[in-house]
Structures are given as C-alpha cells and as structure tokens.
Amino acid sequence: QVQLVESGGGLVKPGGSLRLSCAASGFTFSDYYMTWIRQAPGKGLEWVSYMSGSARTIYYAESVKGRFTISRDNTKNSLFLQMNSLTAEDTAVYYCARDGRGWDKYYFDYWGQGTLVTVSS
C-alpha cells in the first residue's frame, strides 16, 4: 500500500535552515508529481511546492519562493524540502502528498503523517 513518511522537523531559530524528507513506498515514485503542504498550528492548509516525477517542473508558493527548495531522489524514492531563512510564519506541520497532476488528477490522494517545524528563538 502507498505510504509516505516525513522526517526532519524540529525546533530551529529564526534565520536558520532545516531539510525535510519524505520516504515513499507502495507505488512507482518516479511516475508521480509530489507536493509539500503545510498547516500552521490551528490554521488551514497551505500548498507550498510541487515537483514533477522527472524533476523538470517545479513551482513554489509566493510565500516560500527564494527560500525553499524542493528536490527528489527517484533512486531512493525520496522527496526533500530544503528550508532556509526561516521565520516564525513558517512554523507548521509539513505534509508531503502524492500529486496526481501527471495523470490529469489535480488533487492529493495520499498524505504523510506530517512533521512539525517550529521556528522560535
């Protein structure tokens, strides 16, 4: 069955960096776009970034553009999010999700359990 497991969250100081990982299994990882979505404490969902299976297509939300970098390693079935210049507004649970857009399916059918990033001094 499809599984997505995030890791790498934690406490980081403002201006600091963190790298999140998402380990995928149960499907052909390289066939799928993958997406990062975040949720600030007590708030709604915010799409962050997506990357195509080939890594040729990438987009970012304006709120993270220039600070976050999405990447993937299809040989290891892994998705990453490098987060730099972090601020308190980046405090959130970060989810990776399978994105069906490569199959004309513009929704997220599988989600990981999330990893919490806290930006605080």
Next chain:
Amino acid sequence: EIVLTQSPATLSLSPGERATLSCRASQSVSSYLAWYQQKPGQAPRLLIYDTFNRAPGIPARFSGSGSGTDFTLTISNLEPEDFAVYYCQQCTNWPPYMYSFGQGTKLEIK
C-alpha cells in the same frame, strides 16, 4: 490567485442530520475541485475529487456537486465519525496550475 471561501466556518449538527458545506471561488474554476476531511492530529483524507467523484473507500453518504464558482459537499445521515474539519481545494486549469485551499469548515456535534 483563486481564493476559495468556505461557509459556514462552523456547522453544529446532530448525528442523523444532513450537512451542507459550501465552497465559493473568487473566479470560475475548472471541475478540478476536491474535498478533504481532517480529524484532530491526523493528516487530511481525500473524500471527493473532480467535484463529485468519491475517493475509494468513501461512504456513499458523502456527495459533491457544483460548477463555476459554487461547490457543495453534502453529508447525509451524519455519523459520529463525520465530525471533523473539511477543506475544499482547487487547481487552476491554466499555467502554472496553482493549487489553493479553502479555510475550512468545522463540523461539530450539536
């Protein structure tokens, strides 16, 4: 950017009743409208995709409808496990095909 506005923010109903949740877009969207359910401490779960298609394993009491700028999630005969937060989500059908979510509707037990 397309903004999705969900209403009401909170809906208080009893088990066995029907819930009607609204999602309104700031401009006409494609049929790429999805709904998710999220319970405390859990990741969101896909319920409905492409406006009215139920995801695998989703009970028939969940149904979606709408077009243009107005979309609805209906939950008939509410079960205790249906009380949760619900989000709508859309994807623009023009480059760069950006996603956005509504702010959520909390369905609580009356």
